[in-house]
Amino acid sequence: MDQVLAGQTALVTGSTSGIGLGIAKIYAEAGAKVMLNGFGKPEEIAAARAEIGAIMGVKEAPYSAADMSKPDEVRGMVAEAEKQFGKLDILVNNAGIQFVSPVQEFPTAKWDAIIAINLSSNFHAIAAALPGMLARNHGRIVNVASAHGLVASPFKTAYVAAKHGVVGLTKSVALEVAQSQVTCNAICPGFVRTPLAEAQVKPLAEKNGVSEEVALKDYLLAHQPSKRWIEVEEVARMALYLVGPGSGGVNGSALSIDGGWFAS
Structure with a gap:
């Protein structure tokens, strides 16, 4: 792969498996230094760090165990990435959880956790990363929302509310940074x-x-x-486009990659 991200640094949340790991991998292949984050079995985290590290030419990729439900840990993770790399060029907010239940039976604790991890963590990470990006007049923020950020399904009230919130947050941040060289966009995948x-x-x-x-x-x-x-690589390639050369005019967009779901 062309080294279109050579010299760039990235932090990808929820990147020890699934979509996040796919994005981290394609960024590393494009030349970026990538910090991982996420939960999982120790051996799975070690395997992810080794895989991305090998692509980067190091023993293992940097990793933060920050809990995305805790604002101080989210902001501390961004500070750690900036300290590790000297700067943070790319922030991908991908961490998320799901729970399905009729709204009248939806556990309050599950609602609070989904809103915290799927939505509020995005806000805290962006708020922590933006000062450095704006000071350097360069940065790319990619929020992995969902088709459920654009349409709804029953029994997924917290997830749908959080992902709609992510799309709204994306648009608002994009307007705030519109006259800089920082962009903020959302990806809205269907079933991956x-x-x-x-x-x-x-x-x-x-x-x-x-x-x-x-x-x-x-x-x-x-x-x-x-x-x-939808394949993980398809989502990863969209995430690569949004942070690579020629993407500066795309700002505040919620890009669907859902096999036509939003069109129906």
């Missing part, structure tokens, strides 16, 4: 092929008495007209 998403297929098949292929297309991907998974 990750281990966590794929694990939903078998229970749907068993619940509805159908094959896993039918469960995928007719139930899980019911709103995704393409009837196929």
Whole structure:
């Protein structure tokens, strides 16, 4: 891959697996120095650090164990990245959790956690990273929202509310930085092929008495007209475009990558 991000530094939250790890990998392949963040089994985190580190030409990638539900830890993570790299050029807010329940039964603790991790952490990370970006008059912020940042589904009230909030936050920040060389955009993926998403297929098949292929297309991907998974690499390549050369005119956008979901 061309080294279009040579000399750039990046922090990607929720990057020990799934979409975040895919973004971290493509940034490292493009020449950036990348700090990882996220929860998981120690061996999985070690494997992610080793994988990204190998691409970067070091033993392991820098890593922050900051808890995205705790504002002080989020802001401290940004400060740690700036100290480690000397600057922070790219911030990707990707960390997120999900819980499904009828609204009248939705546990308060689950609501609070989803809002904190999926929305508030974005605010705290952006607020901490912007001073340095504005001082250098260069920076790229990418918020991984969701198709649910643009449309709603039942039983996902906290997630939908948080992701709609991420899109609104993206637009507001973009307007504040519009006359600088800093941009802020959101990516809105549909159902992406990750281990966590794929694990939903078998229970749907068993619940509805159908094959896993039918469960995928007719139930899980019911709103995704393409009837196929969005691949992690597809999302990562969109995230690469938004921080690479020629992307400076894209600001405040919520870019769909959902197989036609938002168009239907």
